[in-house]
Amino acid sequence: MLDYKLIQACAEVIRFGSFEKAARALGLTQSAVSQRVKLLEERFGQPLIVRSKPIAATAAGQRLLAHYQSVRLLEQDLGDELPDLQAEGGFGEVTLAVNADSLATWFANVPKVLFEKLGLLVHLVVEDESLNHQSLQEGNVLGAVSLRDTPIQGCRVRSLGLMRYVMVVSPAFNERYFRNGVTADALKACPAVNFSEHDELQNQFLHQYFGLNPGEFPAHTVPSSQGFVTLAEQGVAYAVVEQHQAEEALKSGKLIRPCPYEIDRPLYWHHKTINSRLLDQVNEIVLAEARRHLPEITA
Template structure:
């Protein structure tokens, strides 16, 4: 069986854009042509590749087709570059990557900026917790990911980046209100805490290490820079990456609550596909991670 690239590309476009209409605009064809391509591929495979929901999503068979489309686009880019041919004017290869919020908010964009100056690429970033980004690799949604997972995802290779170091901090006024004069574990049982979202277990891990037993009031602030701002404004205490806490600590705007810092090891995983572009992306990201992160 042969799968025409045009059909696989159409499935990927629908998954990326969320609707047939949006995919049609991206591909410069009509929505009915998109629908006909999907129908043709499904008849050829004997399987449904898309769930027609809003947004549209790939079935298990569709995930394999999307992965094929992304790999084919990557190989096409590498071949055009190797031949020294000029790409279509304005055309850039889309590279989907997954990254955790704290890396995205601190060190991750700098290597991408350098890469975009040397290669005709655009980056489609998917933000998720480092414990979950590997799932986006498994589904074929992204080509590479910053992840806490050291074991390679099937069909991927892994490189160690380093560790993101976190320290528990709060404003001096917050500490004076909630902590002074009280045993630290007792105070932490009542002092409001800032969590990124309901999957963020970092603060709970530190609370357990400090001997706190209750579940204190929580604010949820699901954006890295806004999360740090919430702590600096005294909304609650939290663990911040040293990237974000060093300057406020030096200025006296924040103080450490004590206790052990928490290091979160980070790894770079990408498809095990020999591609000069993908290798260049990995080289830049891994070098930056090892330069700025704590030793794993």
């Protein structure tokens, strides 16, 4: 029989990437959490975590985490039917992966709806949408926003809609760098803003329309969707942003579009194929929010 107190300790260490943070979340001492993980590893006969900074799961640890997530979800289903079994505080939990641009726009209301309708505490893993499916595959989350339109093993994929991206700059930036238009040479001589080293959207935009590759243009790194708009408004960078994020600044004249180019990125919702009424409800809430805000994906 599996000891779920030990599994819970290991899962929290993996989720937080830290024994100290896991201990705080569980209301235990760091030593107690360490002992539980050590005992679990002895019972499995193999390491479950890589003791690095931050801590990461081994392949076996990832499988264990995926199992624990599924069991927790089924427990929450049972708690709805048998209220006496609910955890103290009455709140369930769900961990989802989302990209920063979605969180700043159409996804912003999802945690509120999940809490108000289902009583769920929402834990979000925020990464580039090209990477989110990895969190799902590794068992860290139960659902994820992704660019992939094909399901990974043990998951189902559903269409969310399109996010449209445009280039924006301040009028002063445009006058300084793009007086003769936006060209590859002009872009090499002025700074962009990247979300991270994995900013595939920016790379795709600049390569598709101007033939530039990563490393051929200078760039700030700001891991914040709103930070993109702010830097563009301040006149220290051009930014490729989701159009709704820049809507107000474009209307007020704080930002302008120096070129007409656009990129549409289709988004998909991947989720575990667990027979859970609660997960079904989570999925429907996410899909409903996407339908409210995003245009449909067409062939």
